[in-house]
Structures are given as C-alpha cells and as structure tokens.
Amino acid sequence: MTAPLLEVENLNVWFDLEGGGELHAVQGVDFSLEPGERMGLVGESGCGKTTTALAIMGLLPPSASVAGRVLIDGEDILAGGEAAMRPHRWVDIAIVFQGAMNALNPVRTIGQQIVESLEIHDRGKGAAARARTGELLESVGIPAARASRYPHELSGGMRQRAAIAMALSCSPRVLIADEPTTALDVMVQAQILELLDGLCNDFGLALVLVTHDLPVVAQLCNHCSVMYAGEIVERGPLDVLYHAPGHPYTRMLFAASPDLGMGDAPVLSIPGAPPRLDRPIDGCPFRPRCDSSFAACVERPHLRGVGDDHAAACHLNEMVTA
Amino acid sequence: MSVDATVLEVEDLVVRYPIHRGLVGAVTRQPRRQVHAVEGVSLSLQKGEMLALVGESGCGKTTTAQAVLRLVDPVAGAIRFDGRDLVPLGSRDLRPVRRRIQVVYQDPYESLDPRFRVKAVVEEPLLIHGLGGSKAERMERVRDALARVELSPPELFLERFPHELSGGQRQRVAIAAALALEPDVLVADEPVSMLDVSVRAGVLNVLDGLRRNGLAILMITHDLSTAARFAQRIAVMYLGRIVEEGPAAAVVRNPQHPYTKALLSVVPRRDPRDRQRPQILQGETPDAVFIPSGCRFHPRCPVAIERCSIEDPALARPASAEDGHRAACLLLPARS
Numbered sequence: 062m063t064a065p066l067l068e069v070e071n072l073n074v075w076f077d078l079e080g081g082g083e084l085h086a087v088q089g090v091d092f093s094l095e096p097g098e099r100m101g102l103v104g105e106s107g108c109g110k111t112t113t114a115l116a117i118m119g120l121l122p123p124s125a126s127v128a129g130r131v132l133i134d135g136e137d138i139l140a141g142g143e144a145a146m147r148p149h150r151w152v153d154i155a156i157v158f159q160g161a162m163n164a165l166n167p168v169r170t171i172g173q174q175i176v177e178s179l180e181i182h183d184r185g186k187g188a189a190a191r192a193r194t195g196e197l198l199e200s201v202g203i204p205a206a207r208a209s210r211y212p213h214e215l216s217g218g219m220r221q222r223a224a225i226a227m228a229l230s231c232s233p234r235v236l237i238a239d240e241p242t243t244a245l246d247v248m249v250q251a252q253i254l255e256l257l258d259g260l261c262n263d264f265g266l267a268l269v270l271v272t273h274d275l276p277v278v279a280q281l282c283n284h285c286s287v288m289y290a291g292e293i294v295e296r297g298p299l300d301v302l303y304h305a306p307g308h309p310y311t312r313m314l315f316a317a318s319p320d321l322g323m324g325d326a327p328v329l330s331i332p333g334a335p336p337r338l339d340r341p342i343d344g345c346p347f348r349p350r351c352d353s354s355f356a357a358c359v360e361r362p363h364l365r366g367v368g369d370d371h372a373a374a375c376h377l378n379e380m381v382t383a
Numbered sequence: 384m385s386v387d388a389t390v391l392e393v394e395d396l397v398v399r400y401p402i403h404r405g406l407v408g409a410v411t412r413q414p415r416r417q418v419h420a421v422e423g424v425s426l427s428l429q430k431g432e433m434l435a436l437v438g439e440s441g442c443g444k445t446t447t448a449q450a451v452l453r454l455v456d457p458v459a460g461a462i463r464f465d466g467r468d469l470v471p472l473g474s475r476d477l478r479p480v481r482r483r484i485q486v487v488y489q490d491p492y493e494s495l496d497p498r499f500r501v502k503a504v505v506e507e508p509l510l511i512h513g514l515g516g517s518k519a520e521r522m523e524r525v526r527d528a529l530a531r532v533e534l535s536p537p538e539l540f541l542e543r544f545p546h547e548l549s550g551g552q553r554q555r556v557a558i559a560a561a562l563a564l565e566p567d568v569l570v571a572d573e574p575v576s577m578l579d580v581s582v583r584a585g586v587l588n589v590l591d592g593l594r595r596n597g598l599a600i601l602m603i604t605h606d607l608s609t610a611a612r613f614a615q616r617i618a619v620m621y622l623g624r625i626v627e628e629g630p631a632a633a634v635v636r637n638p639q640h641p642y643t644k645a646l647l648s649v650v651p652r653r654d655p656r657d658r659q660r661p662q663i664l665q666g667e668t669p670d671a672v673f674i675p676s677g678c679r680f681h682p683r684c685p686v687a688i689e690r691c692s693i694e695d696p697a698l699a700r701p702a703s704a705e706d707g708h709r710a711a712c713l714l715l716p717a718r719s
Binding site: 105106216217218246247248249250251252254255273274275276277279280299300303304313314315317318319320321322323324325328329330331334 | 650652658
C-alpha cells in the first residue's frame with residue numbers, strides 16, 4: 062500500500078510562556094488525507110485548530126516547540142528543520158488564512174504578488190510568470206485583467222479568491238483553508254465554497270477546512286475531525302457525526318448551531334469555556350462542560366474506534382460496547 | 384395582527400449619502416453622486432416581536448437601523464414611535480425617545496470601554512439620562528439588568544473589567560447596558576456574528592427571553608438560520624429595498640422572491656443529508672451609486688425577463704402566499 066498524500070502523526074506543540082511554564086496547545090494530533098479528500102477540522106476558538114495548521118506548514122514562531130511527524134508521500138518534512146520543510150511548503154502544501162486583507166500586501170497589486178511567489182519558487186519569470194498569474198486568477202474566478210488591482214480595490218470575496226490563487230501558485234496538492242469564509246456574506250461564502258469544491262473535484266486537491274462553523278463543513282467536506290483542548294476528540298464521516306455522534310462535544314456543537322429546518326427546536330449553548338492548556342488536565346478535558354459525564358470521566362479517555370471509520374475519545378462509548 | 388401593539392413604524396424611508404466630488408470634480412463639473420443606501424423602506428415592529436432584517440453587505444440594513452436610531456438623517460420618510468414622527472425632531476426632543484430605543488452593536492470587544500468596570504458600563508446610561516435615583520437605587524437597577532441577561536449572580540460580575548469576560552459575557556453586558564434604561568425597542572446589529580458558535584446560542588436565547596417579556600427587537604443579520612429560528616418576521620433587503628417580507632416560517636418555507644430563494648439555497652445546513660444544490664448568484668451586490676433600472680435585482684436574477692429591466696415592482700401579496708407575506712417581483716401573479 063502506498064503512503065497517504067499527507068499524514069500527521071502524534072503532532073504536539075508547546076508554547077513557552079513569558080512568565081515561565083508551557084502551554085500545550087496541540088496534544089497528539091493524528092490524521093491522514095488522500096488526494097481529492099476534504100476534511101473539516103472544527104472546534105471552538107483556542108482549541109488548537111490554527112496552531113495545528115501552522116505547525117503542519119512549519120510557520121509557528123520560535124517560541125513554539127513542535128514534536129511529531131508530518132509526512133508527505135511518506136517523507137517527514139518536519140524532521141530536518143527549515144531545510145527539509147522549504148522544498149515542500151507552498152509546493153506540496155499551502156495555506157489560505159482567514160483575513161485575506163492581512164495576507165495580501167496592501168502596497169502591491171495582486172498580480173505582482175502572485176508573480177513574486179512564482180519567481181521565488183522558480184515557476185517562471187517575466188512574461189511567462191505574468192501569463193501564469195492570469196491563468197491562476199481565472200481559475201479562481203477573477204478576470205485576468207484585474208491583476209493590476211490593489212487589494213483595497215477588491216471586495217472581500219475577491220480578495221479571498223486572490224489569496225487562494227496565490228496559495229495555488231505552485232500547484233500544491235494539499236490546501237489548508239483557515240476560516241476562509243468567516244468574514245464573508247452568505248452568497249460570497251457560497252461562491253468560495255463552490256470554488257474550493259471545484260478545485261478538489263477538478264484537480265484532486267486535498268483540502269483541510271479549518272472552521273468553527275459545522276454547517277459549512279457539512280456543506281463541503283466528507284470527513285471531519287473535532288478538536289477540543291488541543292486534541293482530536295472525535296473523527297468520522299460527517300453524516301455519522303451528525304446522526305450518531307460518539308462524543309458529547311460534537312453533539313453539543315451541532316445543537317448550538319441554528320438550522321433553517323429546525324422549527325422551534327431549542328438552540329443550546331455549551332456552558333463554560335474550554336480549559337486552560339498551561340496546566341495539566343485531570344481526566345476528560347470536556348468533563349466540566351459535559352451534559353453526560355459520569356464516574357469514569359475522571360480518567361482521561363483516548364481516541365478509539367467506535368464504528369466503521371469512526372473514532373471518539375469518550376468513556377460513554379465503552380459503556381455501550383461493554 | 385392587532386394594530387395597537389405597533390411600537391415602531393417606518394414609512395417610505397429614504398437615506399442617501401452624498402459622495403464628495405473633491406475640488407477637481409467640482410471644477411470639472413462632474414455630476415454630484417449619491418449612495419442610495421435606503422430607497423423607500425417601510426416596516427413595522429410590534430411589542431414582543433423580533434423582526435429580522437436580512438441581506439448581504441451593502442443592502443442598507445444597517446443604514447435602516449441607524450435611521451431608526453436617528454443617528455443618520457433620512458432624506459424622506461417617517462419613523463413613527465409611539466404615534467409620533469421622529470424625523471422632524473431636534474436633538475433635545477429626541478433625548479427622551481433615545482432612552483426608549485436602544486442599540487446593541489456587533490463587536491463587544493470594541494463597544495465596551497476597556498477602562499470601565501461592568502457596573503460602570505451598565506450604570507452610565509442611567510447617569511446620562513439622569514435616571515435611577517440615588518446611587519443605591521441605580522446599583523439595584525444595574526443588578527437587575529445583569530440578572531435579566533443571565534449574568535448571575537450579578538455580584539460576580541459588577542467589579543470586573545471587559546478583558547476579564549468572555550465574548551459572550553461581554554455581549555450580555557452590552558445588552559444589560561441597553562436594558563438599564565428599560566427601552567421599548569432594541570436594535571441589535573449582528574449581535575452574535577463576532578462570537579464563538581458555542582456561546583452564540585446563549586446570547587440569542589437571552590434576546591428571545593427579553594422579547595417574550597414584551598421587548599420589540601429589530602435584528603440586523605446576514606444569517607438566515609438565526610433569523611429563521613428566532614425572529615417572528617423576516618424582511619429581506621436588496622440594494623436599499625425590502626424585496627420580501629412576511630412571517631419567518633412563511634418566508635423560509637415558501638419563499639417567493641428569486642433573491643430570497645437564492646439566499647435560502649446557499650445557507651449551509653448542519654445535517655449533511657439536507658445538502659442541496661446551491662443556487663449561487665454570480666457577482667456581488669452592485670454599487671448603490673448606480674441603481675439598475677426597473678427591478679434592481681434583474682441583472683443578477685436567474686429568471687429575469689425583459690420587462691424586469693423596465694418596470695420597478697412593488698411589494699404585494701402573491702397569490703401563492705399567506706396573509707402578511709409580500710414580495711416585490713413582476714413574475715409573481717398578484718392576488719386579485
């Protein structure tokens with residue numbers, strides 16, 4: 062069997078805190094991705110989604126220590142430091158950030174910025190790079206003539222498209238999209254989701270969609286990993302996560318999202334807040350907020366299979382199967 | 384629908400913002416241009432009702448809200464509150480009215496003064512309006528307002544600064560500050576869009592509880608799922624106009640206007656089995672400086688016919704819709 066396109070193994074990230082001590086932001090995250098697959102990575106703010114994404118890209122600040130393996134075609138790109146990462150970043154794996162305005166340089170046209178990224182990666186120079194830039198912009202639905210526009214001359218949706226075009230400049234096989242539609246209107250959000258859908262279908266791009274918005278994931282992805290307090294607490298096909306969740310957190314996240322077809326059914330918030338990660342956590346990290354915790358929850362549960370292609374870290378599942 | 388319960392009525396509201404030509408523009412006699420933010424919006428709000436004003440950015444929903452708050456001056460139209468038109472009133476006459484129409488903004492990270500403790504944030508409106516009596520009585524009202532937004536016990540929050548609160552708690556403090564004046568109308572401009580999913584529901588449930596107790600809420604939102612669940616009526620705006628309006632369930636289950644249909648089709652559903660083929664409109668809301676002729680939606684409309692670029696449809700009840708449900712589309716056979 063050949064190695065998966067992207068494989069993340071036991072990824073851990075610690076941040077050094079100013080007053081001494083460490084914050085364990087990502088705790089043993091595993092997942093793998095095949096070409097054309099779309100995976101959602103969901104959870105509340107501060108649960109480690111973005112840190113996981115940045116760690117995979119090797120873009121964390123020096124105050125972070127990373128352990129674990131990130132394999133592309135079976136080759137570990139984290140092991141050799143920047144020298145090992147560099148040939149793969151943007152070339153095999155690229156990222157699009159939430160605020161497209163902040164990701165683009167305000168004093169250069171979007172065309173110049175894409176040409177620059179092409180030249181840096183030896184994907185053509187001068188006229189050839191400009192022609193390729195036009196193609197890239199067209200592929201994300203921006204007329205090539207708009208290459209001469211500055212970011213502020215574009216709408217939010219167009220800026221997000223430009224940022225996606227730039228991320229695609231070296232034809233990566235994996236795209237991480239971190240909250241790509243959060244600041245956008247519903248119709249523009251739908252346009253961007255349609256664009257990402259097309260890129261996966263037409264070019265076999267593998268997508269990691271990082272968001273706190275489960276309905277958006279349900280719209281676009283086949284698979285989903287739910288993160289809480291730095292670890293993946295449940296993963297599986299979305300249909301299973303919605304209809305037969307294996308972790309109360311997943312169920313409660315769905316119940317907290319209003320839905321068009323819900324009628325008068327209650328929308329329930331999740332009480333409390335995620336735990337602090339700068340101190341050790343006893344037992345299940347979700348226990349203080351969980352509506353179904355019981356005696357066993359003083360022991361920390363581990364992610365284990367609860368069905369076909371479905372795993373969860375919750376003691377309730379042991380009760381059922383036992 | 385009882386007419387007596389109407390607390391706020393907006394009639395044919397028009398708000399335009401002039402665009403400065405600059406010196407060169409004036410000298411070269413370029414035409415004066417305006418942003419047609421709101422062009423003839425009418426709506427009414429009943430006691431104990433939440434009306435959701437939905438639409439894309441730039442459709443004029445926030446401008447409508449600001450006009451209701453009398454923070455921008457309308458070019459034409461009437462805003463009747465308690466039977467009195469607010470448009471001709473000066474700032475002195477408006478003061479007692481402002482107490483009764485309060486607002487909650489989108490971003491509780493910016494709307495609260497970081498140097499004010501919670502008790503000062505909630506007390507300040509009382510001081511400004513000279514209400515609440517003695518210090519002790521004011522504090523009683525502050526505690527009461529905090530309890531109404533379910534920040535309880537209030538003692539736990541009185542001395543805190545905004546940075547010591549979560550996003551959801553901050554937004555509750557902002558709502559409490561609005562409630563301290565015991566308003567009749569609350570304008571909520573995207574009150575949960577900056578909040579984490581897990582706490583949104585809590586804030587929405589607080590607003591829902593206040594509404595059940597008689598508060599009239601004008602909610603500005605682009606999230607149709609939230610509008611569908613929490614509002615009693617929905618008004619869909621496009622380019623300065625209301626294109627469809629009616630009971631929330633009717634608008635969501637039996638949309639009439641092609642724009643509403645498209646908007647509903649792109650709302651992500653939480654159950655993957657409810658996934659449907661979204662009907663995606665290309666482009667974005669056009670510039671409100673150059674309003675298209677005829678029906679302003681016709682350049683993006685999937686079913687437009689030639690007549691749509693000439694005739695401007697008015698809101699009317701379509702034959703296939705229930706009472707109180709109106710849409711502005713030439714292709715909808717009106718009820719005779």
